[in-house]
Amino acid sequence: YQSPDALNRAWGNVFWSMDYADWDEIDLPHLTVTEPNPAHVLDFRRYSSDQVVAFNRVQTDALRPLTDRPLIHNYMGLTRGATDFDHFDVGADLDIASWDSYPLGFLMDRVDGADADHQSRYLRQGDPDFQALHHDLYRAVGHGRWWVMEQQPGPVNWAPWNPAPLPGMARLWAWEAIAHGAEAVCYFRWRQAPFAQEQHHAGLLRPDSGPAPGLSEASEVAREIADLGQIEPARASAALMFDYQAGWVFDTQPQGADFTYFGLVLDAYRALRRAGLSIDILPPDAALDGYRLILAPGLAIMPDDLKSRLANSDATVIVGPRSGAKTTDGAIPVPLPPALPGLDATVNFVESLPPGADVPFADGPGAFIRWSEDLDTRADVVVATEHGTPALVRSDRLHYLAGWPDREGWDRIVSLAATDAGLATVMLPRGLRLRETAAHVFAFNYAPVALDWNGETIPPAGVRWWPKQDDDTA
Known part of the structure; x- marks a missing residue:
């Protein structure tokens, strides 16, 4: 702003006699008598985001001379408070974006508009769109390259309630991420800890190292990927x-x-x-x-x-x-x-x-x-x-x-x-979602009941894929 007078004009500080005479008079926009000036808050939010970007750049600048390996960082499931910094700006200094996907925990504590009926219907499956939106967002943040850094394999420990996934959902969540272009799906965690703060957070193994339910589904996806071959993302219309x-x-x-x-x-x-x-x-x-x-x-x-x-x-x-x-x-x-x-x-x-x-x-x-x-x-x-x-x-x-x-x-x-x-659309059955890749159309059933689609009955937590036809415009 170059001068306090210019800042006063830009922020409209004449209102409520908020004018500043000197830079030293400007504090953080909190602990005020009533709500702070929104222009002050907006500039502080920009400044705070820039600090996150700068801190991340310190790390990337230190690593670039030492390795030619791609640099990756992980982001979170968004809420009102999780947009505190501009992920696109952070992503400009990284090679791969990733995020932590916890569909059941997120349904309980951060999905906007998830009323009691919605939470009941999707209790063990997660919201049908929340994960997919993040997949697409972080694909953009990563300039096309992205991972799931932490995938929920079973009940978590931090939501208001922590149900177990419907059988098949760990497989569905992984396949959905891959259909949206994920290069990798990593699970948190490998073995459930028997102690400390996250001892009730499930892993692929139980605390005694025996197999937990998510292990067989993760193994199934790995075999299916090997059989299907490379899955290339497609640009959407x-x-x-x-x-x-x-x-x-x-x-x-x-x-x-x-x-x-x-x-x-x-x-x-x-x-x-x-x-x-x-x-x-x-x-x-x-x-x-x-x-x-x-x-x-x-x-x-x-x-x-x-x-x-x-x-x-x-x-x-x-x-x-x-x-x-x-x-x-x-x-x-x-x-x-x-x-x-x-x-x-x-x-x-x-x-x-x-x-x-x-x-x-x-x-x-x-x-x-x-x-x-x-x-x-x-x-x-x-x-x-x-x-x-x-x-x-x-x-x-x-x-x-x-x-x-x-x-x-x-x-x-x-x-x-x-x-x-000029796009063909179809009103999907409640809880069914589609995703198009370069060679296939995938269908994911988030509903608690079986759904009929494309001549097949897809069970709850079911995943199906078909070769893409020339007239597919999803």
């Missing part, structure tokens, strides 16, 4: 844009008790998966060439270059809600959002919606939950609410979504967008 900075913005000013950036992204990802689509996760600076459908929900800060690239993409693009809602300093921009090139739409006001205050769509299923925006627009209205206000507007292939849809709303919007993009 659909993409979902992910920005850690947006998470910092909405953590700081959620404007609604249940508004989380990761929850919004997860809901969009779920809808694409329910439609049978495979997905690539993209950072905001990624090349967009070759994608036919791009979803960009909640991109709070949108530089002009990003807006231009999305507007000029050959893909069908859906931006919003809350996209372009903040400047780099965390203020409301003028012109008002979303200010997308070629799309005549302006957000008049926004509202967060408590449970039960849904805004239904007109002429079909769906509603806005959690968040709704009032648009002033002369663009084509694709979907309207029952109140007659625009829910989804478009100009050519660029769309703006003016709220957070429920499950039925997301399914409707993804179906419309996929049709516009």
Whole structure:
């Protein structure tokens, strides 16, 4: 900022008489009388992320002269607090990304929207989409190279409740990771410790070194991989844009008790998966060439270059809600959002919606939950609410979504967008998910019951794969 005066202007410190006269007056944005200035918090979040990046770089700079082996680090399952640093920035100094996959523990302590019914149905299988989203995210963080560093093989010890996996799930989780491009699936742990803090955390072996249930399933996957041969990932036709900075913005000013950036992204990802689509996760600076459908929900800060690239993409693009809602300093921009090139739409006001205050769509299923925006627009209205206000507007292939849809709303919007993009979709049975590789289409049954698909009955925790046909567009 060069001077305290410039910082005061950028942060809007005139409000509540927060002006600083000297750099030494600026403390951390905590222990304040009331909420701190969101611009102060946002800059602190950036600074904190940069410190993680710099610390990791100290390690990579020390190792590079000593070895030509690839460098790898492991990340975690995301929650509101696990987006504290930009994983893309850390990944720029590494060769391989990896993450710790604990489907049953995560279902219990961090999956957004996992109500009692959802947790009961998937108690022993895990959420059908949470792991897959992380697989795709960390594939992007690792520039195509990624591992599962820790895979859950049995009950863990740290969640509120720690059920055992349904027989077959350890095999399914491993195969799902491989179908999403994992180079390796490693288990935590080899032998269950009989002592200390994690003595109730299962391994592939029991504490007496006898085989635990997960061992036979891990061995089965190893044999199957050897028989099937090299599994090459395939570039998806659909993409979902992910920005850690947006998470910092909405953590700081959620404007609604249940508004989380990761929850919004997860809901969009779920809808694409329910439609049978495979997905690539993209950072905001990624090349967009070759994608036919791009979803960009909640991109709070949108530089002009990003807006231009999305507007000029050959893909069908859906931006919003809350996209372009903040400047780099965390203020409301003028012109008002979303200010997308070629799309005549302006957000008049926004509202967060408590449970039960849904805004239904007109002429079909769906509603806005959690968040709704009032648009002033002369663009084509694709979907309207029952109140007659625009829910989804478009100009050519660029769309703006003016709220957070429920499950039925997301399914409707993804179906419309996929049709516009020329992508074939299918509404999958509840709990069934597909993933396309270079040569095969894999099916994974997360449901607690058998499901029929592609002429076969897939049991609970079942995995099937078929050679890819020329007309497969998942």
